[in-house]
Amino acid sequence: MDEKTNFIIEIIDEHNRSGRFGGRVHTRFPPEPNGYLHIGHAKALTIDFGIAERYGGLTNLRYDDTNPVKEDTEYVDAIKEDIHWLGFDWGDREFYASDYFEQLYEMALQLIRQGQAYVDDLSADEIRAYRGTLTEAGKNSPWRERSIEENLDLFARMRAGEFPDGSRTLRAKIDMSAPNMNMRDPVMYRILHASHHRTGDAWCIYPMYDFAHGQSDSLEGITHSMCSLEYENHRPLYDWFLDQLGLFHPQQIEFARLNLTHTVMSKRKLRRLVEEKLVSGWTDPRMPTLAAMRRRGYPPEAIRSFLEAVGVAKNDSFVDVELLEHFVRDALNAQSKRRMAVLQPLKVILDNYPEGKTEFFTVSDFPQDPECKTKRQVPFCRELYIERVDFMENPVPKYFRLAIGREVRLMNAYYITATSVEKDELGKIAAVHCTYDPESRGGMSADGRKVKGTIHWVSAAHAVDAEVRLYEQLFEDKFPEDLPEGETFLDHVNKNSLTVCQAKLEPDLADAQAGESWQFVRSGYFYPDSEDSKPGKLVFNRTISLVDSWAKMQAS
RNA sequence: UGGGGCAUGGUGCAACGGCAGCACACCGGACUUUGAAUCCGUGGAUCUAGGUUCGAAUCCUGGUGCCCCAGCCA
Numbered sequence: 001m002d003e004k005t006n007f008i009i010e011i012i013d014e015h016n017r018s019g020r021f022g023g024r025v026h027t028r029f030p031p032e033p034n035g036y037l038h039i040g041h042a043k044a045l046t047i048d049f050g051i052a053e054r055y056g057g058l059t060n061l062r063y064d065d066t067n068p069v070k071e072d073t074e075y076v077d078a079i080k081e082d083i084h085w086l087g088f089d090w091g092d093r094e095f096y097a098s099d100y101f102e103q104l105y106e107m108a109l110q111l112i113r114q115g116q117a118y119v120d121d122l123s124a125d126e127i128r129a130y131r132g133t134l135t136e137a138g139k140n141s142p143w144r145e146r147s148i149e150e151n152l153d154l155f156a157r158m159r160a161g162e163f164p165d166g167s168r169t170l171r172a173k174i175d176m177s178a179p180n181m182n183m184r185d186p187v188m189y190r191i192l193h194a195s196h197h198r199t200g201d202a203w204c205i206y207p208m209y210d211f212a213h214g215q216s217d218s219l220e221g222i223t224h225s226m227c228s229l230e231y232e233n234h235r236p237l238y239d240w241f242l243d244q245l246g247l248f249h250p251q252q253i254e255f256a257r258l259n260l261t262h263t264v265m266s267k268r269k270l271r272r273l274v275e276e277k278l279v280s281g282w283t284d285p286r287m288p289t290l291a292a293m294r295r296r297g298y299p300p301e302a303i304r305s306f307l308e309a310v311g312v313a314k315n316d317s318f319v320d321v322e323l324l325e326h327f328v329r330d331a332l333n334a335q336s337k338r339r340m341a342v343l344q345p346l347k348v349i350l351d352n353y354p355e356g357k358t359e360f361f362t363v364s365d366f367p368q369d370p371e372c373k374t375k376r377q378v379p380f381c382r383e384l385y386i387e388r389v390d391f392m393e394n395p396v397p398k399y400f401r402l403a404i405g406r407e408v409r410l411m412n413a414y415y416i417t418a419t420s421v422e423k424d425e426l427g428k429i430a431a432v433h434c435t436y437d438p439e440s441r442g443g444m445s446a447d448g449r450k451v452k453g454t455i456h457w458v459s460a461a462h463a464v465d466a467e468v469r470l471y472e473q474l475f476e477d478k479f480p481e482d483l484p485e486g487e488t489f490l491d492h493v494n495k496n497s498l499t500v501c502q503a504k505l506e507p508d509l510a511d512a513q514a515g516e517s518w519q520f521v522r523s524g525y526f527y528p529d530s531e532d533s534k535p536g537k538l539v540f541n542r543t544i545s546l547v548d549s550w551a552k553m554q555a556s
Numbered sequence: 557u558g559g560g561g562c563a564u565g566g567u568g569c570a571a572c573g574g575c576a577g578c579a580c581a582c583c584g585g586a587c588u589u590u591g592a593a594u595c596c597g598u599g600g601a602u603c604u605a606g607g608u609u610c611g612a613a614u615c616c617u618g619g620u621g622c623c624c625c626a627g628c629c630a
Binding site for chain 1: 557558559560561562563566567568569570572578579580581588589590591592593594622623624625626627628629630
């Protein structure tokens, strides 16, 4: 069994010792279908499914769909895809809070009959005013002492659609002076003449989350109900409902939700980004949604390793996005075949190489692995492309790439020495003339002379064109939700978070498709865009760059 | 000035009365046909003040700081 532990595991171990749930562990993942899942949900879901797996238990998928005006089937399907992508499965246990609407209604009736719930005619504003404040007790609604018969009648008529939205609610009769605001006669049902994504127009009253969640867990026989810290204050209410109703008590356990630097992580804010068109949609590869990460090329196992490293606790914290990136690189490094691709092409002409000649180099998919058997042929000829940053007219100290009079190795090919540059009318370098050493075929010279720099290249005659999208953090601010007064995260979206370039790829990449990641050597990991890339019109997303200690040196 | 929670290197998480450890980041070095990866190495933390104890990150008390709660959202 895993030796890595956390406070949730300790609690469950204790339950198992005491026999509280008879050794049973049954969890649930309860998303609301009102948006796409993000990496924060991945943490929750990994805990829900991971804990059950650890104890040989089960996990239900249950949509908390108690608010028809916000929810949609589009999200239901997207959520399932994301969970499966991460490698979890709920079997046939796909449930909806809306499956329980009839039972919840019966429970409400029971509470009314027990004198513990009442129909309130107060408006939303009045309810707020009556609720009191954090430091002052609230006061009872004038409708609080209605007879059971009247409450039964009114609640039935609420269901029957006799009253307009907002005109009445059903409230629990608890304690308007409770220090826990959630216990001040919370609303159980509201009138909402809205179509529900599953129940259609069958209902015009809908239970509040607080009246649905605990009982849904109970009905499903959930033993351990994990959720985020903000629900800690609600636990006494769930327990109250369960007690009054005489139902089975799951144990709710609260943990700190995941926060990541350089991004925002609430569905509300992510939706704003989408609506304001600051990103192309929920799956824009800069988004922290799982769908976006998948599109960008993050391997699911990287996300799982990341979450395992982050751990689980009750401490509110911010995880550096660099930790996530570390696990993405780690996973990709192991699985991505190496290819040469030039993102910012600069033409190189080998003046002493025969015109019209093409030769091929056999190159391993994983050159660092001598065991690697898979290879491909890479064409080479007189005109090539190299990266603009791999040539410097006036090289700075410690620069050991190409410069006039300098010899470097073209990876897997030949040593070349730059002799002169051609410039266009604007003074921009248009091409670099070089000579190559025919004796260095394969990138090695018999005389054993050392060449400091090795750069990648693509044959100009054989290159395949592709659009390559480079991504930076969506926000340069480390904490984009924590801004000075009057500024909004929307104004802080990083203008350089997307750079598009026209790249030259080695021809082997011509039929790359989403599903396989590639390392473009000395550059990063790239993944064909699942929405826009087609044969003949390739589009690659840069999943993540390689660690670039040269750039780091330059910056410091 | 109500209630609920949380404080351990830069970040995240461990240590459950007995030598404060792990990962990432940072900084050195080795290696290198990827300035990547890999390998080796250095430094750096228990919010605070008391108390209990042979011994406290851990238990007790008082401070301090941060988070959550006043939706007919979840």
